[in-house]
Amino acid sequence: MTTATLSAETAQVSANFSSHKLTFWGAVRGEAIKFRTLATNWIMLAVTLLIMVGMGAMFAVVINQMYESALAAQEAVATGAAPVAGPTVDNVYNYARGIGDSGMMFGSMLVASIAVVFIGSEYASRQINTTLTTVPRRTATYLAKLLVVSFWTFFIGFISAALSYGVAQLLLDSGITEAVTVNGDVVRNWVAVGLYCMLMSWMGLGFGTLLRNNAGGIVLVVVVMFILSIALNMVAGASEMIRDFVPYLPMSLGQTFTAVGVADDAAITNLEAGLWLLVWCLVPALLGWARLALTDSK
DSSP states (O other): HHHHHHHHHHHHHHHHHHHHHOHHHHHHHHHHHHHHOHHHHHHHHHHHHHHHHHHHHHEEEEEHHHHHHHHHHHHHHTTTOOOOSSSOHHHHHHHHTTGGGTTTTHHHHHHHHHHHHHHHHHHHHTTHHHHHHSSOHHHHHHHHHHHHHHHHHHHHHHHHHHHHHHHHHTOOOOOOHOOSSSOOOHHHHHHHHHHHHHHHHHHHHHHHHTTTTTHHHHHHHHHHIIIIHHHHHHHHGGGGGHHHHGGHHHHHHHHHHHOOSTTTSSSSHHHHHHHHHHHHHHHHHHHHHHHHHHHHOO
């Protein structure tokens, strides 16, 4: 066999390899397969669904109690009594329309944890080296993972919110169900819950990639989502600056973003809350990308 023959065969092999190079969508498909085959993901998705729907059912009972109080207060005012502080009947109707977000705060921590485990487990098992060998373009790898977790977390958030609303209709007072029907506000609430869960998965993926550790990433999510909010609320009375900052924490922004009936002239509107929330979640996502793209995987 001559040198010319070897060169020709080598060139043919290289051409065949190039024609079968893994594309971005091939990387997405690979990450989707990984996500579906990780049993932990299905368990946590199921737990998220159960918690959010269960919280919606419990909140329906609370709404019924508020409805009774609001009707009593409304009748008292009609007879000349002084107004009583508390939610009005219209407020209760809005709570019923937005009942899909009742368990969102607990569910969001779980979906963020799913994203942490999705990337953290690869570092723990050293499978990340295989992933980066298969897809050398690290930005493409990260975007593929981000796209997969975004799809699943939006899906579980939207479905959980819709199911929460449906289950609540079986428990709510007939006066509420007659006045509250599926409309644009209700569907917007479902979509907002899905988007909130998706953004929380960005935070989780970012922290998981940044720390390359399941436990560390989950702890950081809990700190940002819950502990920071609890700590600052405890000392908010001591400082006007802290008091003004609390509504811009992720937990508060999530509640505002998904709420029904927020006035257009409110201090923070639904859209503004969504944009600030995007900043909170985009920063860790970008830090995670930088860690993956610019540093060694070891």
